[in-house]
Amino acid sequence: MRGSILLQTMELRELPTPALVLDRGRMERNAERLRRRLEAGGVPLRIHVKTAKSVEAVRHVLGGRTAKVAVSTLLEAEQFHAAGFLDLLYAVGLAPNRFERVAQLTRAGARVTVLLDGLELAREWRRFCRERALEVPTLVEVDTDGKRAGVRPEGAELLELAEELSSGGLFGGLLTHAGGSYGSRSPEDLRRFARAEREGILVAAHRLRGQGLPVPTVSVGSTPTALFSESYADVTEVRAGVFLFMDLVMAGLGVCRLEDLALSVLTSVIGHSADRTRLFVDAGWTALSRDRGTAPQAFDQGYGLLCDVLGRPLEDLVVSDTHQEHGTISARPGAWLDTERFPAGTLLRILPNHACATAAQHGAYHLVDGSERVLGRWERFQGW
Amino acid sequence: MRGSILLQTMELRELPTPALVLDRGRMERNAERLRRRLEAGGVPLRIHVKTAKSVEAVRHVLGGRTAKVAVSTLLEAEQFHAAGFLDLLYAVGLAPNRFERVAQLTRAGARVTVLLDGLELAREWRRFCRERALEVPTLVEVDTDGKRAGVRPEGAELLELAEELSSGGLFGGLLTHAGGSYGSRSPEDLRRFARAEREGILVAAHRLRGQGLPVPTVSVGSTPTALFSESYADVTEVRAGVFLFMDLVMAGLGVCRLEDLALSVLTSVIGHSADRTRLFVDAGWTALSRDRGTAPQAFDQGYGLLCDVLGRPLEDLVVSDTHQEHGTISARPGAWLDTERFPAGTLLRILPNHACATAAQHGAYHLVDGSERVLGRWERFQGW
Numbered sequence A, B: 001m002r003g004s005i006l007l008q009t010m011e012l013r014e015l016p017t018p019a020l021v022l023d024r025g026r027m028e029r030n031a032e033r034l035r036r037r038l039e040a041g042g043v044p045l046r047i048h049v050k051t052a053k054s055v056e057a058v059r060h061v062l063g064g065r066t067a068k069v070a071v072s073t074l075l076e077a078e079q080f081h082a083a084g085f086l087d088l089l090y091a092v093g094l095a096p097n098r099f100e101r102v103a104q105l106t107r108a109g110a111r112v113t114v115l116l117d118g119l120e121l122a123r124e125w126r127r128f129c130r131e132r133a134l135e136v137p138t139l140v141e142v143d144t145d146g147k148r149a150g151v152r153p154e155g156a157e158l159l160e161l162a163e164e165l166s167s168g169g170l171f172g173g174l175l176t177h178a179g180g181s182y183g184s185r186s187p188e189d190l191r192r193f194a195r196a197e198r199e200g201i202l203v204a205a206h207r208l209r210g211q212g213l214p215v216p217t218v219s220v221g222s223t224p225t226a227l228f229s230e231s232y233a234d235v236t237e238v239r240a241g242v243f244l245f246m247d248l249v250m251a252g253l254g255v256c257r258l259e260d261l262a263l264s265v266l267t268s269v270i271g272h273s274a275d276r277t278r279l280f281v282d283a284g285w286t287a288l289s290r291d292r293g294t295a296p297q298a299f300d301q302g303y304g305l306l307c308d309v310l311g312r313p314l315e316d317l318v319v320s321d322t323h324q325e326h327g328t329i330s331a332r333p334g335a336w337l338d339t340e341r342f343p344a345g346t347l348l349r350i351l352p353n354h355a356c357a358t359a360a361q362h363g364a365y366h367l368v369d370g371s372e373r374v375l376g377r378w379e380r381f382q383g384w
Helices: A024-041 A055-061 A074-082 A096-107 A119-131 A156-167 A179-183 A187-210 A223-228 A248-253 A355-359 B024-041 B055-061 B074-082 B096-107 B119-131 B156-167 B179-183 B187-210 B223-228 B248-253 B355-359
Strands: A019-023 A045-048 A069-071 A087-090 A111-116 A138-141 A171-175 A217-221 A237-240 A263-272 A279-281 A305-307 A313-322 A327-331 A347-351 A364-368 A376-379 B019-023 B045-048 B069-071 B087-090 B111-116 B138-141 B171-175 B217-221 B237-240 B263-272 B279-281 B305-307 B313-322 B327-331 B347-351 B364-368 B376-379
Touching (some): A024 A223, A074 A087, A074 A096, A111 A119, A156 A171, A171 A187, A179 A248, A187 A217, A223 A237, A263 A355, B069 B074, B074 B087, B096 B119, B111 B119, B156 B171, B179 B187, B187 B217, B187 B223
Parallel strands (some): A019 A364, A045 A069, A069 A087, A171 A217, B019 B364, B045 B069, B045 B237, B087 B111, B138 B171, B217 B237
Antiparallel strands (some): A019 A263, A263 A279, A305 A347, A313 A327, A364 A376, B019 B263, B263 B279, B305 B313, B305 B347
16 A cells, blocks of 8 residues: 555555545646636646645646655655656745754755744844855745734834845745635635735835846745636736635535535544434544634535445534544434434445644545546645 | 754754744743642543653653653554553544554554444454454543444443453443533533532443443543543543643633743744735644634634743734635734844744644754753654
């Protein structure tokens, strides 16, 4: 079962449960959709590998090639660099206890780009780089939706930071992430978030250029805005990760259809409630995560949507609760769960709210392509 | 850093962040508290190792000895058996795709006890055991609070199941878990759940004995009921796991004090919101989990309570949101967060809602004992 070699005859029912299942055909179509969209917009993609955390998965959608990637941990950077990926953007604010590890990666030949948003930290980082004669392109994070980190496009801090980095030869440009787009309620909302993301970072870039500072990188991204932006003009790259697998949150936002979801958790029925209103499966929060990303959406999917073993949704049945190794399956209000249909041992699949969070609970993907046949296995890595 | 050997001089600030920190002294005191309680009650403890998932941690609180343990996965069973633990209760409903693995463990010399609650499954399991001449003690799960799996103490299924197993020479007794106790609102509630758990299973045992069926094992447990039960009479063992570490959910239930919490996540400040009302740390849901166990409690702790590097709570500051590698720190309503006090790189610790869920996100514990000195490292295992 190691590597991607499997016996020809392996079927889903031969896997131990719970197990993470990846529909390779769906993933390929999801990748193709974003590729076409960005190609038409004339902007390159920088795949965010925080969702897949698998060199094999990313190589597969790149047709065996390498490409520029974004990472959320230095472990991702090290793993992808070891696999031949040279251009790595560490898209989480840098902390001093990571300086040395970034330096090591750079000395090992990686082109690492880092991110920060605080002046004191920028000074510390500049001193560190000067002492070691390091040239690490450093982006300033811009906050375009008040959701997370970053400086305001119109604020004084932006200029101070860019000048501090620039005088140390480190300033590489700007980055923003429209995390607020996850709260969209309509396609118009998604377009509005994409517009705000792009316009915000362009305001910041324009101000810096007005001060004579070159801004080589203008990096935007999130799966919803990457797919719904009406313009990518003057943006130098788009980051996205969850687009590869999609999930119930993305379907709830209208970013994809339910039949685009490539990731699911294979599970076995292990019992029923005494009153026969609920079913218990062996996918608890260790297999699904505790993510409740669809809770604020119009259509709450609990901890996941139940499917048959082929991945076809049983739309009235959701994971209503999770314990460590138990998932509770209930019917939605007004619907009815016939527990007799699901004796102990029945194999089912669960579509996750949040692909990143569910995948993070597992050490490997088991590949299928629309049938019960297991085509291979791709390893994932965990930790930092 | 491997094993439990560390350089004498290692301090918390030398660890990469995020990192899981375990206060060994607190864990020892928590273990001692339950040990004394159960000793006074005259009932043996069966430690549930699903929380620790570490042979070293469990051996430590057992003073280097082995003992009977409960497990939530067969991987836990295999790991503990390999370390010399012979009596293993697999306390999650059995599924047919795990029969063979249980058989292997049994053949390897483990005394494995399993659990089920369905008649069809019991028949299938009996056939399996007969064909392989296996004698695996099998418990029937009893539902004493309507919360999870199990048959009712007063129902017909209990007798059918026990008779089916008994005629195959497999019936080992009864098990119940007062998961409902997590919804307690007062010490009186906790005592009531403990009473209901014990009385429910004793009703079931009495009925079976009345039919001439011996009931050797009467297994109850959950950390709240283990600590608050007023009587353990006629119970043969108490299972508990989270008592070793305790967590904010347990503190919110009144089961422990905040200063008993042994587990925390070490984290670094990586940025501030543009409006200076929030702080960002490098402990996101990959480090904390998405568990919101204190949300329904009187005192909602967000995704965790912020502490200084020594683990002393900064009681007005909580993790208000989590992204994959970002935790957002906010002040509680009415309080104020002075972001100037926490420049990028500041080391902090976060007390988790749910020890099992937070520990599950990590590959190792870093041991301290009230100071910043790191005393060792214990490996954890993940997966199934």
